[in-house]
Amino acid sequence: MKVSTSLADPKVENFNRHYNSFYSLIFSIVYSKVNNYHDAEDICQEVFLRFYSKLDEIDNPRKWLLGCLRIVVLDFYKQKNRSDEDIDALFNDISMGYVNGFKEARVIISQIIEEVNNESNEDSGSDASIFNLIAIYKYSIVEASRHLKLNYKQTRYRYNRICEKIMSRLREKGIKELGDLL
Numbered sequence: 001m002k003v004s005t006s007l008a009d010p011k012v013e014n015f016n017r018h019y020n021s022f023y024s025l026i027f028s029i030v031y032s033k034v035n036n037y038h039d040a041e042d043i044c045q046e047v048f049l050r051f052y053s054k055l056d057e058i059d060n061p062r063k064w065l066l067g068c069l070r071i072v073v074l075d076f077y078k079q080k081n082r083s084d085e086d087i088d089a090l091f092n093d094i095s096m097g098y099v100n101g102f103k104e105a106r107v108i109i110s111q112i113i114e115e116v117n118n119e120s121n122e123d124s125g126s127d128a129s130i131f132n133l134i135a136i137y138k139y140s141i142v143e144a145s146r147h148l149k150l151n152y153k154q155t156r157y158r159y160n161r162i163c164e165k166i167m168s169r170l171r172e173k174g175i176k177e178l179g180d181l182l
Helices: 010-034 037-057 061-079 082-088 103-119 126-136 142-148 152-172
Strands: none
Touching: 010 061, 010 126, 010 142, 037 061, 082 142, 103 126, 103 152, 126 142, 126 152, 142 152
């Protein structure tokens, strides 16, 4: 869905940058909620269309996209005539904020992933998506590979690399093992 233009439109460039940074994360969360690849693509398209229309008003793109994602997924389920209780349960599960029941651990790991992404010149947004799919949503490497359109070796390598970076950063913060964090 990347918007292209021959002129250097700052809004389009800004959108493309955020789209490239956040699409994998948004898609992985949506897919975990709807369990259908095509529905997840449609929902992501709607989220990013809304994002583009409001781009000039948004201070925190990640936070806005996650909020919009929630609204669009809820609209999707309302159209499917699912009960309100089931819809609310979608976003009250462990994957939306907690890892092993500890929100602080998830926040610390998310901050480390963002730091690593900000320092890297490569597209490491997909590294964060790989980590989320495998570590948070319990996908196998094969499943994550298929959803992110990577081969098995690429996915395994990138997952191991982001895990090593996370552990390195945790050690810098005085946390020697994940058990210390939890």
